[in-house]
Amino acid sequence: MDGDSVNPTVAVSAPGKVLLAGGYLVLDRAYNGLVFGLSARINAIAQEIHTVPGVQLSEVVVESPQFLEAQWRYGYRLAHDDGGIKVTQLQIGSEMNPNPFVETTLSYVLTYIYRTSYRRRSHSIKPCRVIILADNDYYSQAAPGSKTSTTPPGSSSSSSTTPQPTARFASFPVPLTKAHKTGLGSSAALVTSLTAALLAHYLSPDDFDASTDEGRVILHNLAQAAHCAAQGKVGSGFDVAAAVWGSCLYRRFSPGVLAGLGEVGSRAFGSRLEELVLNDPPVWDVDIGKGGVNLPAGVAVRMCDVDCGSQTVGMVKQVLKWREEHAESAKKLWDELQRRNEGLAAVLKEGRNQDIRAAVAGIRELVRKMGAESGVPIEPENQTELLDALEGVEGVYGGVVPGAGGFDALALLVKDDQATTSRLEEFLVKWSKEKGGRVSLLGVKGEMEGVKLEDLQHYQGWITET
Numbered sequence: 001m002d003g004d005s006v007n008p009t010v011a012v013s014a015p016g017k018v019l020l021a022g023g024y025l026v027l028d029r030a031y032n033g034l035v036f037g038l039s040a041r042i043n044a045i046a047q048e049i050h051t052v053p054g055v056q057l058s059e060v061v062v063e064s065p066q067f068l069e070a071q072w073r074y075g076y077r078l079a080h081d082d083g084g085i086k087v088t089q090l091q092i093g094s095e096m097n098p099n100p101f102v103e104t105t106l107s108y109v110l111t112y113i114y115r116t117s118y119r120r121r122s123h124s125i126k127p128c129r130v131i132i133l134a135d136n137d138y139y140s141q142a143a144p145g146s147k148t149s150t151t152p153p154g155s156s157s158s159s160s161t162t163p164q165p166t167a168r169f170a171s172f173p174v175p176l177t178k179a180h181k182t183g184l185g186s187s188a189a190l191v192t193s194l195t196a197a198l199l200a201h202y203l204s205p206d207d208f209d210a211s212t213d214e215g216r217v218i219l220h221n222l223a224q225a226a227h228c229a230a231q232g233k234v235g236s237g238f239d240v241a242a243a244v245w246g247s248c249l250y251r252r253f254s255p256g257v258l259a260g261l262g263e264v265g266s267r268a269f270g271s272r273l274e275e276l277v278l279n280d281p282p283v284w285d286v287d288i289g290k291g292g293v294n295l296p297a298g299v300a301v302r303m304c305d306v307d308c309g310s311q312t313v314g315m316v317k318q319v320l321k322w323r324e325e326h327a328e329s330a331k332k333l334w335d336e337l338q339r340r341n342e343g344l345a346a347v348l349k350e351g352r353n354q355d356i357r358a359a360v361a362g363i364r365e366l367v368r369k370m371g372a373e374s375g376v377p378i379e380p381e382n383q384t385e386l387l388d389a390l391e392g393v394e395g396v397y398g399g400v401v402p403g404a405g406g407f408d409a410l411a412l413l414v415k416d417d418q419a420t421t422s423r424l425e426e427f428l429v430k431w432s433k434e435k436g437g438r439v440s441l442l443g444v445k446g447e448m449e450g451v452k453l454e455d456l457q458h459y460q461g462w463i464t465e466t
């Protein structure tokens with residue numbers, strides 16, 4: 001990366017996630033989680049900003065053109081005492097509109113890029129622009145008649161009858177903070193794709209290549225660290241793992257792995273982050289069981305967006321408190337649930353479709369027990385009723401409340417054909433009408449692949465000239 005070189009324009013996408021089995025258990029390294037990556041992806045396109053000769057800019061611009069007021073500009077500078085790269089948001093207009101996930105990721109990734117470039121004896125970080133495009137299923141579409149559109153800005157949709165090649169990305173008439181998320185893990189996919197796009201833009205393929213296992217390890221370690229810092233808590237990290245590696249049997253890293261990293265700006269943060277990302281000395285004990293997961297041919301994981309009640313806050317805290325206070329009975333329950341979760345993974349991997357329903361029923365029974373005993377609505381009654389009714393739809397093997405559970409989503413294992421999709425859609429329309437809620441089938445499906453380098457052609461109309 002010398003003074004005159006051009007950093008390539010690159011596009012990367014990372015998938016969303018669903019934790020089909022192993023909610024709560026996966027927080028403890030003694031257990032694991034059955035995680036599927038989803039076909040809804042967050043895409044990040046990084047390109048150089050060309051400045052007027054002689055003008056030195058230290059600026060990174062990140063924008064999500066699908067949303068209003070979604071441009072974040074940052075200045076960056078090297079902190080003293082190897083404190084890493086500090087970024088400062090620059091004000092646009094009268095309002096400051098923070099995006100903590102973008103901001104933290106930038107400072108972590110630019111720190112790592114600076115350290116790597118420094119080793120290579122060339123350490124200029126040129127200005128860059130990153131465009132973020134999220135597949136539509138991450139956010140509930142606005143009601144019919146509203147202004148949601150599916151054409152890139154500047155294109156004349158009314159005069160054209162051919163669908164836009166980029167109609168894949170809807171424009172939402174609201175700021176990102178007002179968008180209604182469907183819970184597919186937008187922050188993890190965002191952090192992962194933004195991290196990968198910046199690494200691929202600034203570093204030589206010898207130092208980072210997202211298509212190799214070595215590159216994915218670097219990406220995983222850096223994205224987990226940035227995501228945890230932005231979230232302000234250490235979760236199990238299954239969402240970032242899915243964004244990088246796709247579907248897997250996930251065993252978490254020990255929380256202590258990130259404990260000593262400290263804050264951006266603190267003395268020697270740069271070298272600590274570099275060591276952590278390169279796993280040198282080795283500290284990461286995460287286990288990505290890619291071989292443990294598969295879907296039988298003709299079976300799909302589908303997601304339902306449920307809008308029937310309010311989400312309970314603090315579910316994780318409450319379940320873990322109950323577990324602590326009832327160590328013995330909780331262990332029995334956790335161990336048996338783990339056995340049943342592994343059973344479902346095996347049924348799917350071995351293509352034993354006739355056993356899916358019983359495997360799912362066994363898991364749901366214990367999830368309900370976990371909920372009843374801890375007093376947390378993990379599989380609330382209205383979800384039980386809906387899941388049971390869905391089993392009556394031809395082509396549905398079974399379904400669960402994924403992740404932490406609650407009121408807002410369902411994951412289904414279904415026959416992967418159009419007839420089943422139509423029956424499901426019809427059933428859900430009728431159900432929503434009768435029960436007064438709103439349940440809809442999302443277009444997204446489970447898929448195996450994690451982070452992916454993408455062809456720039458896919459984003460025509462969205463990539464701005466710089």
Ligand SMILES: Nc1ncnc2c1ncn2[C@@H]1O[C@H](COP(=O)(O)OP(=O)(O)O)[C@@H](O)[C@H]1O
Nearest residue numbers: 064099100101132134181184185186187188190
């Ligand atoms: N399209 C996007 N562009 C920029 N930032 C995004 C986008 N989607 C999500 N984010 C970031 O992720 C945050 C949402 O994270 P979170 O509330 O944890 O939801 P989720 O459960 O979907 O990960 C947003 O506040 C924003 O910082």
Ligand SMILES: C[C@@](O)(CCOP(=O)(O)OP(=O)(O)O)CC(=O)O
Nearest residue numbers: 023024026027235236237403404405
């Ligand atoms: C309880 C959990 O094990 C699973 C939560 O899964 P969700 O899919 O519900 O997660 P969010 O996207 O963060 O809402 C917590 C964890 O593993 O971090």
